[in-house]
Amino acid sequence: MEDVAIQVKRVSKNFALPHERAKSVKEAFINPFRSSMHKNVDVQHALKDISFTVKKGEFFGIVGRNGSGKSTLLKLLAGIYQPTKGSIVTKGKLVPFIELGVGFNPELTGRQNVFLNGALLGFSEKEVAAQYDDIVEFAELKDFMDQKLKNYSSGMQVRLAFSMAVRAKADILLIDEVLAVGDADFQRKCFEYFKQLKNNRVTVVFVSHDMNAVREYCDRALLIEKSKLVDIGETSGIAEQYQKLFMSQQGQSVGSEQGDDRWGDQKLVITNVAAEIDEHWLKITQTIKARVDSEPPIVGVRVRDASGKDITGTNTILEDTKLPSLHKGQVLKIEFKFPNVFADGKYTVDPAVLHNDGITVSDWWNRALYVNIQKKRHLPYMVDPGFLINYTIK
């Protein structure tokens, strides 16, 4: 028990979502309080039965997709929200960074904001004054401190805020994707700060989408999906599960109804599309069901980037693969395996089945699958073909 910093026991959080219905003026007039007291309330279950412990000095990651409940969890840890059920115990001084520069007032000068923000971080005026020169120097804003904050660029504001944040003396720090903002130089500073925290054995709870940062800094991580805890454990395992969420889910979830994104006579129908990704290979598997006896079909696949630009694609004709005729009820499973040369990012997969003439579409499905590629190796170009370098010295 001694070395536990945060203990979360069976915590659930519900939010009441009031439905605001337009009421007649007369009704509102007769009973002005009614609207606020008898709202139709929907309950949103933001978190369900979450339990975990964070040890002292641990760098603990919380990952999950948007809307999974991870920010709610962080706010519960910070004491901003109260759990509907369960209990949260934290030991020591806790400082949350849900956002940088909380409480910054645009009408005050940089200097005045330093003192205000300092107070919110728990520093007395004396304590801020003692560190004032360091703060200003670190933010590189020496000549701007007597200007109002509203005249600062957003970059300057972030620098000042960050310069304040790193001063916070806490036993537990909660950090919510602070890294999402700022340029490369700023991000480098952030990472340096993280390293320093890690070396000083400060307990950190870190919420992020960035699996590379999670892999690099977190000792353990927790994956949360649809308000529920999926797994806690070694960072690499959690990061893998997180990435799989993006693959498994969308293949089915995109509406299989015909529409703008899907068309064809559906004699041969794509029943499933799945992707397997690793550092070096991408494998896309299509499952196709024949609803009637058919001539040998042509199956193709296309990969596009987030902006919709074609990146690559092929089909069974181009690859000289002759498929057999299909009988009614038969299921064809076909794999397209190719080197994972893609840069990090989100891609869509468009599978298609054409009839033997190569013109009539049986089932064409744009954006059937979303693929999220995140590699250990970053190349700032669209394609990473896997370079081999040889050199000689004479």
Place this chain on the structure above:
Amino acid sequence: MKRIKQRYRYSFVLLKQLVKTDFKIRYQGSALGYLWTLLRPLALFTILYIVFVKFLRVGDQIPYFAVYLLVGIVFWNFFVEVTLGSVGAIVAKGDLMRKLSFPRYVIIVAGSFSASINLLINMVVVFLFMLLSHVPLRVNGLLIVFPLMELFVFSLSVGLLLSALFVRFRDINYIWEVALQAGFYATPILYPITLVMAMSITAAKVLMLNPMAQIIQDARAFLVTEQTETIATIYGSSWARLIPVTIVLLLAVVSVWYFKKRSPYFAEEV
């Protein structure tokens, strides 16, 4: 003692900065700046003085009625400033509350501290007015701290309650504005309580149960003249003062209880 200091350290630090910030921001960009703190009640005083005292000859029989009027206005002004400022204060800080966990009452207390600074400056003006009007200075005048303390506790209690209520019931601010209008006339500020007593002693007795009426009359009795009718003289017993004082204390307990109960949920409800 040390533990108390440790426990409330964060609140103190925050309170100090919030009051300072408010002080800096409030009159930013206005030419006369902080002078407005004095000019506003003085302007209201001048208008009321001309209309009621000079034209309608209200309070003719009361010695130093101008000072009387000023004391009433300054006290009432404080009450309005604290309560009206508090109503929306929690909701206005919603953004901050969703990002940081800090004792929520600090917001309301900071507002009433800012108003208290203004009140003290206004009291200096009242004092200057007393000198100008040749009000004889008495040792009893020092007792003014009691009505001032009661005024602070009353205003802060109302402020806490209203701010917490406003998070759930967004009609409160309109209702409170109307209530303040009514309260201004239900309190002997621009008319002397003797006027009401002459018409109906029962009405005067009821009016004096209002803590603001009791506070203002007591303040006048201490500062201006001993002949001032207070709740004690109207009821014929000093014990009567316990009624409005009890109202204030009960309200303080209820307000603190309600605020404490609701404040953990402010972040998600605002």
